[in-house]
Amino acid sequence: MFILITSASLILIISSLMMLISSILSKKTYIDREKSSPFECGFDPKSSPRLPFSLQFFLIALIFLIFDVEIALLIPLISILKISSTLYFWSIAAFFIFILLAGLYHEWNQGALEWAS
Structure with missing residues (x-):
């Protein structure tokens, strides 16, 4: 029973650490307005990129x-x-x-x- 609790705790700690490390590493440091805007051959788009949905x-x-x-x-x-x-x-x-x-x-x-x- 002790081995089961120990292994379950170890798995929980390792998976929590992996999720924490991946969320820290995957965050972008800054948001660039040019990179987040739609690209249309180097020009500003003429209209909204999203079409109205019925x-x-x-x-x-x-x-x-x-x-x-x-x-x-x-x-x-x-x-x-x-x-x-x-x-x-x-x-x-x-x-x-x-x-x-x-x-x-x-x-x-x-x-x-x-x-x-």
Whole structure:
């Protein structure tokens, strides 16, 4: 037990020292305005380098990602059908699809699916 505590303490001390040394060595000493600004063939940029991002597109992509993951969670229901009763399978499937439809209805009510507004 003593060897375990000693080795755990030694590993903790060594890893903490390594993180401390790497954070000290990796810090830049000064911030140069010229180096941190975008470079455009030696001239100052004409406009902002960042383009405006559509928040509506981001929300649609996020909703798609959530529903895509939830649909992927429906795939294991096929294996449940083989090992369980039909009533158990349909109750789980109906409950899961009900949650999906409730989420879709909520998003529709909130107006997140309205693209042209």
